[in-house]
Amino acid sequence: MNTDLMLRYIEDTPNAITDLLDTFERVYSKDKLPVAKNIVFIGSGSSFNTACQVTFFYENYLGLNTQVYYPDTFLSIRELNLSKQNTLIVVISETGTSTYTNMALSKARKDGYKTIALTQYKNAPLANNCDYYFNFCCGEENCNAKTKGYTNNLILLYLLGTMLANTSFDSSKLIKEIEEIKKEIKNLIESFPLWFSKHHKLVRMNNILVVGAEPYLGATKEAALKMSETMLVQSSFTTAEEFPHGFHRPVNQNSNIFLINSTAYPLEKTTNYFQTKINNMILINTVDNQNGDFNIKKHKYYLEAITIGIVFQLFAYYIPTYLGLDPNRNANDDYDELIKNRLT
Numbered sequence: 001m002n003t004d005l006m007l008r009y010i011e012d013t014p015n016a017i018t019d020l021l022d023t024f025e026r027v028y029s030k031d032k033l034p035v036a037k038n039i040v041f042i043g044s045g046s047s048f049n050t051a052c053q054v055t056f057f058y059e060n061y062l063g064l065n066t067q068v069y070y071p072d073t074f075l076s077i078r079e080l081n082l083s084k085q086n087t088l089i090v091v092i093s094e095t096g097t098s099t100y101t102n103m104a105l106s107k108a109r110k111d112g113y114k115t116i117a118l119t120q121y122k123n124a125p126l127a128n129n130c131d132y133y134f135n136f137c138c139g140e141e142n143c144n145a146k147t148k149g150y151t152n153n154l155i156l157l158y159l160l161g162t163m164l165a166n167t168s169f170d171s172s173k174l175i176k177e178i179e180e181i182k183k184e185i186k187n188l189i190e191s192f193p194l195w196f197s198k199h200h201k202l203v204r205m206n207n208i209l210v211v212g213a214e215p216y217l218g219a220t221k222e223a224a225l226k227m228s229e230t231m232l233v234q235s236s237f238t239t240a241e242e243f244p245h246g247f248h249r250p251v252n253q254n255s256n257i258f259l260i261n262s263t264a265y266p267l268e269k270t271t272n273y274f275q276t277k278i279n280n281m282i283l284i285n286t287v288d289n290q291n292g293d294f295n296i297k298k299h300k301y302y303l304e305a306i307t308i309g310i311v312f313q314l315f316a317y318y319i320p321t322y323l324g325l326d327p328n329r330n331a332n333d334d335y336d337e338l339i340k341n342r343l344t
């Protein structure tokens, strides 16, 4: 058992971000990429969630049309109704070995689309079957729940967007924000144990609901996935606006809700309404610098979605560890083998 492996990966995040930004500035070049109007993202798990999170930025700041598919959904479409000249298919997989993601990439190429693959491992099957390749630059991540890989995957997609932009977008503005976020991540990793030491009652959760305001859908979905992967507790997620469309009904004293507000959707009424009604309610506040269990600094383009991811990675590490459980313990691991979820 190597219980602190996941924490070491989380702690390595600022270094991984430095490596990625450095590689982006030295190596990655807009000139090598084709011009496109439509960007189609394909990925599973965290690699789907990062794509969901960046669509807001691509659509609103970069003048790009976006679509996001799970690999099996993409494979079920006979042919996309998008022009081959104006479309780029971006296929994402940290390991580069997810079986259906690789099948989706092969289909995209067979259908005649230009493809970009993003992985951490440059020798992975995905990296060797694409037109353009970009590396996460996060170093090895040998555990089930992805942390620094998720964060660099997300940042890489923002950076890639600036290279594909149909508007004149100055990538230095984005990089400046990310440099700030890197410092905030360091502070968050340092301060989290103190907060957690005062909230040990949290560890007894047997259900989780993450309610995230727009534009944090990808980060919200990732939050639910991350905690469920290590705590082995059923989790679900919803956007704030969808919450009162049914998700609110089963909420009771035994519920555990993580609320993520945003300046676009402050959630004050929701917080006040449920505060005394339920077991645990944790507020991730991006609106002002007070009131939240975690107050996350707001950035341009809603880039604080990156920092929100770290909050949930820390929950996902500290809760099982407090209970003496390895966050990366075996949990139906042989199922992956049974269904041949990976190519290697």
Ligand SMILES: N[C@@H]1[C@@H](O)[C@H](O)[C@@H](COP(=O)(O)O)O[C@@H]1O
Binding pocket: 044, 045, 046, 047, 092, 093, 094, 095, 096, 097, 098, 101, 144, 145, 146, 229
């Ligand atoms: N438990 C992992 C997830 O954490 C990961 O996000 C997903 C996709 O992996 P990859 O990005 O390597 O395709 O695979 C597994 O299900």
